[in-house]
Amino acid sequence: MTELDPAHRRAAATMLVTARIVYAFNWYNVGAVLPLIGKGLSASTGQLGIVLGAFLVGAGIFQVPAGLWAIRHGYRSTSIFALGLMGTFSLVSAFSPTWVILALFRFGAGAGAAFFFAPALGLVSSYYPVGSRGPVIGIYNSGFSIGSGIGLFGGALIGAVAGWPWALAVGGIGLLIVCAGAALSLPPLPRPKAPAQWRDTWKIGRPILKSRNLWALSVGMAGIWAGFNIVGYYFVTFAHVVHPEWSIALAAGLPTAMIATEVFGGPIGGWFAERRADMRRILVIWTLVSGAGIVLIPFASLALLWPLLLFLGFADGVLFAVLYLVPTYLPEGREENSALAIGFLNSIQLFIGSLFTVVFGVLVGFVGYEVGWFFTGALCVVFLPLLLFLNVPRSGATSAGSVSS
Numbered sequence: 001m002t003e004l005d006p007a008h009r010r011a012a013a014t015m016l017v018t019a020r021i022v023y024a025f026n027w028y029n030v031g032a033v034l035p036l037i038g039k040g041l042s043a044s045t046g047q048l049g050i051v052l053g054a055f056l057v058g059a060g061i062f063q064v065p066a067g068l069w070a071i072r073h074g075y076r077s078t079s080i081f082a083l084g085l086m087g088t089f090s091l092v093s094a095f096s097p098t099w100v101i102l103a104l105f106r107f108g109a110g111a112g113a114a115f116f117f118a119p120a121l122g123l124v125s126s127y128y129p130v131g132s133r134g135p136v137i138g139i140y141n142s143g144f145s146i147g148s149g150i151g152l153f154g155g156a157l158i159g160a161v162a163g164w165p166w167a168l169a170v171g172g173i174g175l176l177i178v179c180a181g182a183a184l185s186l187p188p189l190p191r192p193k194a195p196a197q198w199r200d201t202w203k204i205g206r207p208i209l210k211s212r213n214l215w216a217l218s219v220g221m222a223g224i225w226a227g228f229n230i231v232g233y234y235f236v237t238f239a240h241v242v243h244p245e246w247s248i249a250l251a252a253g254l255p256t257a258m259i260a261t262e263v264f265g266g267p268i269g270g271w272f273a274e275r276r277a278d279m280r281r282i283l284v285i286w287t288l289v290s291g292a293g294i295v296l297i298p299f300a301s302l303a304l305l306w307p308l309l310l311f312l313g314f315a316d317g318v319l320f321a322v323l324y325l326v327p328t329y330l331p332e333g334r335e336e337n338s339a340l341a342i343g344f345l346n347s348i349q350l351f352i353g354s355l356f357t358v359v360f361g362v363l364v365g366f367v368g369y370e371v372g373w374f375f376t377g378a379l380c381v382v383f384l385p386l387l388l389f390l391n392v393p394r395s396g397a398t399s400a401g402s403v404s405s
């Protein structure tokens with residue numbers, strides 16, 4: 001292929017990171033106005049939980065179909081389609097007359113999210129050759145942290161001023177604007193001829209879904225995925241119960257600070273990974289230290305919690321930059337296959353991690369937070385031995401993104 005010049009690479013990366021930020025906004029803006037939605041649609045806490053879960057189900061089950069779709073249609077076309085799909089469902093969510101309809105629309109938005117994540121990440125690596133894509137993937141992944149923070153605070157502000165429908169509508173409109181911008185600005189890249197039929201696509205994808213490397217990576221890092229997710233979801237509730245003297249702003253400020261440091265950890269983690277012979281070592285060391293840090297949460301004073309959560313946020317950024325870089329170096333995850341490889345990875349982690357997120361809540365209800373946080377820290381590391389079955393070749397790698405459209 002004809003490589004892009006640096007200016008076009010930067011412009012394409014900027015567009016994709018912007019899309020990633022707006023995409024993340026639409027993950028968290030619903031949670032920011034959940035009480036308003038409950039009041040407006042006369043929905044119970046359990047029904048609102050279904051609304052939240054519907055999005056995650058859509059995002060989970062469509063990861064692999066999105067990868068197969070990208071094999072046939074290319075990363076660029078799939079990413080643009082996904083932004084339009086997610087934007088449309090997010091926008092019409094604002095007009096939901098009942099919580100059931102809202103849940104259905106959120107399921108559709110989750111499907112759009114699945115079609116965007118891995119193909120867009122494959123497109124990021126398409127524009128950057130081996131040895132230089134790590135920091136860009138880190139920056140791309142950091143965009144999620146930026147967007148999630150904006151979604152939480154911006155969504156709450158919009159909801160308080162204009163009502164919950166506007167908090168959802170703004171996110172949908174933003175995605176549709178980004179979709180148009182991506183269609184106009186993302187450079188097309190040549191790719192091999194698409195498989196003639198879907199069964200041919202499946203033949204290409206089946207070895208990826210059976211890959212020992214990808215199974216080892218997906219399950220081996222599922223514990224740390226769950227660990228960081230648990231900290232993000234439960235820390236405010238933990239602080240409210242264990243430290244009732246803290247204000248809600250203080251309780252929410254700690255995990256928000258954690259999210260902020262992910263922005264710095266991602267690019268640094270990606271840069272460092274490109275310069276290490278064994279990415280597994282980075283994953284193991286940072287996961288072990290992160291698990292130990294999570295165990296300390298119930299015993300730490302406020303003065304210690306600030307640096308602890310800042311570190312965990314930085315570690316989160318490092319780990320996930322490396323995690324999503326690894327498939328682009330695997331023989332089964334290169335070129336047109338990287339979207340399916342990354343989508344498969346994300347799907348496994350989403351399902352396993354979400355399951356343990358629920359287990360944490362049940363466990364805390366029976367035995368308290370100290371045992372719950374110890375369980376979470378142990379969970380981070382218990383699957384790590386599976387990384388022994390992961391082989392990441394560092395020599396002779398080809399650009400994972402020499403194909404796209």
